Amino acid sequence: MASAAIFSSLRRRRSPSLEGFLASVHLNDVALLQTLVAVGNELILSNSNRSLPFQRRNSRSLIWMIQNFVVLFEILRETGSKLPSTAVLCFKELYLLMYRSKILIGYCSQSSRLWLLLQNCSISGHFHDLNQEISTLLDIFPLKELELPLDIREQIELMQRQSRKAKLFIEQRDEMLRLRLFFFLDQFERGQIPDQLELRRLFVDRLGIRDAKTCRAEIESLEEQMYNHGGDIEPTVSVLNGFVALTRYCRFLLFGFEEEEMGSRNHKKPRKGLISLDNGEANVSIPKDFVCPISLDLMRDPVIISTGQTYERSSIAQWMVEGHRTCPKTGQMLDHTRLVPNRALRSLISQWCSTHGIRFDPPDGTNTPMETIALAAASKATTKANTVTAELLIRQLSNGSDGAKTVAVRELRLLAKTGKENRACIAEAGAIPLLQLLLPSQNPVAQENAVTALLNLSIHDKNKSRIIEEAGCLGSIVEVLRFGHTTEARENAAATLFSLSAVHDYKKRITDEEGAVETLAGLLREGSLRGKKDAVTALFNLSTHMDNCKKMIESGAMTALVEALGTEGTAEEAAGALALLVRQPIGAEAVGKEEMAVAGLIGMMRRGTPRGKENAVVALLELCRSGGAAATERVVRAPALGSLLQALLFTGTKRARRKAASLARVCQRCQTAAALPIGGWGAGYGFSSSSMMDRGSSFTRDVSVPVS
Secondary structure (H helix, E strand, O other), X not given: OOOXXXXXXHHHHHOOOHHHHOHHHHOOHHHHHHHHHHHHHHHHHHXXXXXXXXXXXXXXXXXXXXXXXXXXXXXXXXXXXXXXXXXHHHHHHHHHHHHHHHHHHHXXXXXXXXXXXXXXXXXXXXXXXXXXXXXHHHHOOOXXXXXXXXXXXXXXXXHHHHHHHOOOOOOHHHHXXXXXXXXXXXXXXXXXXXXXXXXXXXXXXXXXXXXXXXXXXXXXXXXXXXXXXXXXXXXXXXXXXXXXXXXXXXXXXXXXXXXXXXXXXXXXXXXXXXXXXXXXXXXXXXXXXXXXOOOOXXXXXXXXXXXOOEEEHHHHHHHHHOOOOEOOOOXXXXXXXXXXXXXXXXXXXXXXXXXXXXXXXXXXXXXXXXXXXXXXXXXXXXXXXHHHHHHHHHHXXXXXXXXXXXXXXXXXXXXXXXXXXXXXXXXXOOHHHHHHHHOOOOOHHHHHHHHHHHHHHHOOHHHHHHHHHOOOHHHHHHHHHHHOOOHHXXXXXXXXXXXXXXXXXXXXXXXXXXXHHHHHHHHHHHOOHHHHHHHHHHHHHHHOOHHHHHHHHHOOHHHHHHHHXXXXXXXXXXXXXXXXXXXXXXXXXXXXXXXXXXXXXXXHHHHOOHHHHHHHHHHHHHHHHHHHHHHHHHHHOOOXXXXXXXXXXXXXXXXXXXXXXXXXXXXHHHHHHHOOOOOOOOOOOOOXXXXXXXXXXXXXXXXXXXXX
């Protein structure tokens, strides 16, 4: 049987419905013959003017047999004689074989050249399998029971003899080209750079890849195959990544820096492996729980990690591959790296997609293709090929034309998107100073790609210091945040500041940059959902430095954080930042002056996520500790506080229960001392269990936020 992977790939592109595929089973003799003639002629005509790059002899042999069958069908249809039952069964089986032949030949004509070459032996095997099945069918075909002209009978008998003798055929020319590809990859594996002239002979003269656009299509096709088939693929994902890197290198080495693929700045291809949210003209609002905290995309394969948080499998797998051993959302260390499928959530997402007319293809196995790719270690060949490609791109950033620089910075952005090896080699090759020079660019595309490339590079910890220590680079990033030409450029500048602020020593430097905190506060108020998330997470990181509290107040960030308590998607992080700021008296005083601060935190305790409720109760407790009697009285008088604390003591996280017990004791002491009415408390309610008492005297890292 031919590979199900090939057939499923073609069916995804252009297949009839299952009912149409099996329709021939229920047809009478005449209709069955008409269907067979139609299918055969369609296959023959579709390939009459088509020149296949590979598998030419196997394709010609298969089409020749189908042509003979079509002649047989036409004669039987014209005679109108009743078919023997054995012949009917053979024809129905032949219908399926013809359909599979159509798929296989179509696959050879539509797939990329590199992919066909790498799959040369496997695809040859598929042709041989089809030939063997046709041979078996001819062996039981009731030729003697049919009244056929002599020449047709002889032709069928010739097909029988030839199909019996047929052996697996692999074209030597195709196989030599395949081995040549592996030779170049092996050179990179050994640390050598292939000869440019030899690469041109292979890619241009023999494979017919003659321009940058075709080269780009080949790269995308290889990446698509990796996503579609995951680990069930030969060559392995690691080797295919090497061929992607080799092809990317050839794209710039052989064809220069043409701008053909830049196109419209706003045109972006859908991300592979993820759910398409194309729902006509309607804008569908995705429920927050269905969105991955890392990628901010609708999850198709949600998994649970050791901290209990849920992420898209591909996103958290990539996070772990990059060396992180903490939960992106909570910051807690991971006990292990096992990913447990969240089948209940996946079922809910599937039902929601069905309701809103959104396509949702759940993964077939426990490991998605995206995870397989993410977990594949970069080979030496991949690293070497990407390194020399980065050097080509950086030379263009230094000496190329404006158009070439625009292409180069876009490619550096994409190259830095995955893999710490890529991020390291790009920075080591001197990209950061050149990217900084493009940040003030009047070209919106160049500016957006430059700041995003710096964002991607900053994910690698060693690059954070390179960016910060580069003279003027931090200031240029802040300028993009303030005055960037596009929304995405401003948002990615905010995300870059968040990434850089992961280092404690840099938090004060970022805060001291003119306009940085003010602009983050403005983005939190008026930005898109993604922009607000970038801003609030950056502000949270900056809040963890005690010396930044005054600046946060003066810049209006404190007020913006209070307002964000009422915004879905930012409330949890805003509460965490406020919990840090109110630890200082000036922070507690500033929050105490905000009319909606206490009400917003109480609302978080009522409607927030478990982590959001925890952050809210911590913020209220710290406000009482640092804000004095007036702030404490304001918290104690808050409506429904008592009932919310009671609920939190039984349903909250471990830390939330501990902080709720402490806040309840503060409220009781205040009530006893001043005879204040306390919102929501029942008469005589008390806390006597020592397990409910706060065993910590200060709040240090009790707040957690997701990484945007």
